[in-house]
Amino acid sequence: MELSSRLIKEVVYDPATHVLEIELRQKGHRRYFDVPPAVVVNLVTAPSPGWYYTQHIRDAFPRADGEPHPHFPLPWSRSRSHHH
Numbered sequence: 001m002e003l004s005s006r007l008i009k010e011v012v013y014d015p016a017t018h019v020l021e022i023e024l025r026q027k028g029h030r031r032y033f034d035v036p037p038a039v040v041v042n043l044v045t046a047p048s049p050g051w052y053y054t055q056h057i058r059d060a061f062p063r064a065d066g067e068p069h070p071h072f073p074l075p076w077s078r079s080r081s082h083h084h
Contacts, residue, residue: 007050013040020061022053032061 002010010023013035020035039056046052 001044003044003049005049005053008053011040011044013037020057022057028065030063030065032057032063035061 001012007024007026008022009025012021013019015037018033018035018037020032020040022030022032024030035057043049043052043057
């Protein structure tokens with residue numbers, strides 16, 4: 001769903017897995033894990049979704065963006081060859 005926010009362009013939420021994907025206008029995609037549905041409802045109905053995101057989501061949930069999250073290793077984060 002697209003939001004009229006200067007910070008957030010779009011949000012996608014999967015209630016089955018509780019994964020929230022947020023596309024930021026300046027910084028690209030971020031994926032948050034273990035996000036309760038109520039938090040997503042609050043985000044999309046907030047008078048300022050960007051403020052709600054920075055206050056209640058950005059630092060509150062496990063996140064994957066440019067860096068692979070340690071609990072969700074990406075295939076390319078594992079090195080098969082060890083240089084001595």
